Amino acid sequence: xxxxxxxxxYIMASIxxxxxxxxxxxxxxxxxxxxxxxxxxIYNGWEVKGIxxxxxxxxxxxVSAFKTNNVSNIIQQxxxxxxxxxxxxxxxxxxRRVAYxxxxxxxxxxxxxxxxxxxxxxxxxxxxxxNLPIVGLPGxxxxxxxxxxxxxxxxxxxxxxxxxxxxxxDTASSHERLFFIEVMGRGAGFLALNGAVASxxxxxxxxxxxxxxxxxxxxxxxxxxxxxxxxxxLVAESELTGGAMGMADRVKKEYPGYDVRVTILxxxxxxxxxxxxxxxxASRMGAAAIDALLDDQRNxxxxxxxxxxxxxxxxxxxxxxxxxxxxxxxTLRILxx
Ligand code: ATP
Numbered sequence: 001x002x003x004x005x006x007x008x009x010y011i012m013a014s015i016x017x018x019x020x021x022x023x024x025x026x027x028x029x030x031x032x033x034x035x036x037x038x039x040x041x042i043y044n045g046w047e048v049k050g051i052x053x054x055x056x057x058x059x060x061x062x063v064s065a066f067k068t069n070n071v072s073n074i075i076q077q078x079x080x081x082x083x084x085x086x087x088x089x090x091x092x093x094x095x096r097r098v099a100y101x102x103x104x105x106x107x108x109x110x111x112x113x114x115x116x117x118x119x120x121x122x123x124x125x126x127x128x129x130x131n132l133p134i135v136g137l138p139g140x141x142x143x144x145x146x147x148x149x150x151x152x153x154x155x156x157x158x159x160x161x162x163x164x165x166x167x168x169x170d171t172a173s174s175h176e177r178l179f180f181i182e183v184m185g186r187g188a189g190f191l192a193l194n195g196a197v198a199s200x201x202x203x204x205x206x207x208x209x210x211x212x213x214x215x216x217x218x219x220x221x222x223x224x225x226x227x228x229x230x231x232x233x234l235v236a237e238s239e240l241t242g243g244a245m246g247m248a249d250r251v252k253k254e255y256p257g258y259d260v261r262v263t264i265l266x267x268x269x270x271x272x273x274x275x276x277x278x279x280x281x282a283s284r285m286g287a288a289a290i291d292a293l294l295d296d297q298r299n300x301x302x303x304x305x306x307x308x309x310x311x312x313x314x315x316x317x318x319x320x321x322x323x324x325x326x327x328x329x330x331t332l333r334i335l336x337x
Pocket of ligand 1 (some may be wrong): 023024025088092116118120139
């Protein structure tokens with residue numbers, strides 16, 4: 001956190017009020033981020049406006065002044081007190097014009113947007129069209145934004161997956177079944193791969209390597225049941241993997257000897273009180289968003305790399321592919337014998 005004396009007075013003169021919104025899918029830790037942005041802004045002498053329901057709320061003018069007590073007692077809550085929404089209208093120039101009128105009406109000089117790649121894509125376009133300083137925070141359980149080692153909500157979702165798989169394992173082993181468990185990820189395999197390692201699953205089927213190998217065939221050919229009579233396979237939701245249902249259908253057709261079951265974890269993965277890691281990450285990133293605006297940064301996402309806060313241009317965060325950890329994939333294979 002900067003000291004008051006160290007602030008850039010030119011920027012202070014241009015920014016007096018910051019608006020904050022959460023957009024896209026909710027993620028545990030968004031409230032901790034809202035709290036951090038609000039308090040860091042007030043600490044630096046700025047006003048804060050909370051914008052409800054993401055970009056939709058900018059269009060429909062759902063804006064309230066936030067004081068420090070508006071964000072009391074929320075660090076431990078899942079979801080987002082600002083609510084979140086998806087807005088088709090904001091994807092049109094006309095919708096964004098109405099949104100900008102709301103920004104002007106409330107004398108908001110800069111925005112902090114907390115959300116996933118779609119939300120940051122919208123932020124980038126809006127910032128460019130209206131020359132508005134915007135800083136993004138990576139708020140998504142999917143961990144699919146480039147330039148940051150992790151995203152707000154990912155660790156909590158991973159822990160939720162691990163706890164759910166632990167429970168499913170009890171029934172899988174009692175009935176000697178093969179379970180395909182579908183986890184979220186929106187086309188990215190981070191939750192599936194890391195969730196599989198954390199829960200001691202036999203395999204993860206992830207979109208990143210779908211075009212390289214037939215992961216199901218690989219799994220069966222490697223004799224994944226050589227020493228076991230029940231198995232757990234995590235499947236990332238994706239058109240490429242076909243999801244857990246797609247995998248189970250294939251097994252029923254191609255390997256009818258298996259007693260196969262499917263569990264789709266679904267929205268349980270978004271909920272719950274954020275983990276300590278997510279609370280700390282969100283707090284650091286929220287405070288860093290205000291530091292970034294004081295540093296005259298705009299069109300950047302706050303990231304974390306090797307435990308250090310970094311500024312990642314929106315263009316990089318959104319467009320670059322974030323590679324999965326191939327060593328971890330190999331470790332999963334080795335440990336599942
Ligand atoms: P998650 O990854 O958790 O689902 P997200 O931020 O990627 O979160 P999206 O539904 O993709 O969620 O995007 C949220 C909102 O961002 C959209 O409803 C829309 O208002 C805005 N948005 C997305 N893409 C664009 C775009 N190309 N132009 C303008 N706005 C956009």
